């Protein structure tokens with residue numbers, strides 16, 4: 001049976017991708033995700049796949065575009081500045097209806113920032129980033145195990161919807177070592193014969209593009225895309241609710257911040273405070289309904305992020321003034337500290 | 352009766368999207384002929400650029416991939432690595448290849464990707480309405496250099512792309528041709544065919560630069576534009592081979 005292994009988050013993502021049938025990986029070095037390309041160079045090529053160290057993140061995402069056109073499972077990874085460079089390509093992937101998996105192991109910004117963990121690319125990940133009306137599923141793993149599991153899922157969802165899927169982690173997730181067990185990949189197969197390029201026999205030619213200058217065509221196709229985004233919203237939202245049933249205050253946090261909040265929930269409960277945690281596993285689609293429902297019994301929400309506050313806007317939209325929202329954020333590579341959150345929690349609970 | 356001309360069935364029965372006197376149509380035709388002659392129509396992936404020839408798909412009966420502006424060599428790399436036995440033909444204009452996409456073409460060549468590139472140098476940005484291109488000649492007018500390109504004003508010098516790529520070891524074959532008259536059209540035809548045969552023989556990167564007229568954006572009659580290619584462009588961009596069998600000529 002599957003055995004327990006000890007791995008860094010970055011390596012677990014890479015290994016899970018290879019197990020998911022990844023054929024082509026393209027990337028450009030940037031800390032703190034360098035273990036991913038290194039793992040691919042060492043292991044993917046041995047499995048007959050392609051690894052290229054591209055000349056830039058722009059080239060890498062466009063190599064993904066090309067490989068995906070042929071029906072091959074393709075992937076790239078980077079960290080914040082590099083992900084900024086990929087935004088045009090991500091928009092094109094959506095526009096051309098191409099599956100792809102993209103990993104962002106976030107670091108402090110803006111600009112070159114630093115190589116410390118951060119969650120400051122939330123807006124970029126869920127509110128567009130690139131141009132045009134588009135959406136993509138964004139997974140935010142909390143543990144190395146979950147990073148591996150969600151990577152496997154990401155490949156299936158990319159193929160199912162013919163849309164890029166983003167895995168959003170941070171330097172802590174990428175660098176920390178944890179034990180995990182690789183699950184069996186789903187084994188789902190996707191028929192791409194109606195659109196993929198190459199090996200054409202007795203079929204009309206196929207075109208992968210995202211342009212039409214004829215009147216109304218691009219509008220029509222945006223409405224088509226919307227149907228897909230609506231379906232994702234309906235079916236793909238993932239969230240964990242931890243001890244929310246009797247909670248007077250509910251934390252909302254994802255990824256590393258959620259890990260920290262979980263510890264605060266456990267400690268504060270020992271001290272007699274009834275707290276809970278809503279942890280979005282997908283930040284798009286966002287668990288708005290879960291938060292909204294929670295306002296019936298909870299009147300205090302406490303958002304914790306490794307940024308100046310980005311997801312908090314989506315929490316506000318879900319709460320719609322029916323409860324108070326509190327915030328603790330650390331930008332630029334700062335990591336929220338449990339004692340600081342606990343102190344702020346106690347002040348809130350005093351009122 | 353002997354048939355002397357036949358429509359290439361890779362061309363769909365559609366009107367050409369190009370302006371009168373434009374070189375893209377004739378160059379497309381030669382690419383299609385070469386693909387047909389080697390019997391690879393079913394196995395070809397045509398990599399369109401962003402530029403006037405983005406519209407190639409409207410009448411090419413081939414599988415076509417259209418990536419972002421300038422990124423076609425990177426996307427072609429992805430296609431070719433995923434499907435090494437397919438015939439991958441890269442087709443780019445001068446803005447696409449020698450300005451926004453300079454890094455991608457240099458590195459695709461440097462990796463020695465086994466693909467065939469047709470680079471259409473018309474010394475101007477056609478699709479966006481006649482702006483200065485990296486290959487616009489000194490003194491040549493464009494909407495963004497209305498007095499004529501002047502390197503002394505910081506507008507840079509026209510880039511000779513074959514010469515630039517020549518030193519890269521990944522380049523197997525490079526030739527610059529022109530379509531200003533019948534003789535040179537035939538030379539272009541041969542060069543494109545050779546580039547495609549090289550790919551089928553897995554030789555590496557083949558690069559064919561074609562000097563081509565853009566009468567509308569140059570503000571010339573088609574005949575004058577052909578003269579301009581011959582007298583002005585070919586004088587600055589020497590025609591001929593730059594690399595053969597991986598060796599500098």
Ligand SMILES: Cc1ncc(C[n+]2csc(CCOP(=O)(O)OP(=O)(O)O)c2C)c(N)n1
Nearest residue numbers: 401402403420444445446447475476477478
């Ligand atoms: C990122 C981006 N920047 C700018 C453009 C606008 N644009 C479209 S085609 C083009 C230039 C095309 O010129 P060239 O490559 O010389 O080809 P031609 O049209 O002359 O054949 C530009 C600047 C774009 N589509 N994408």
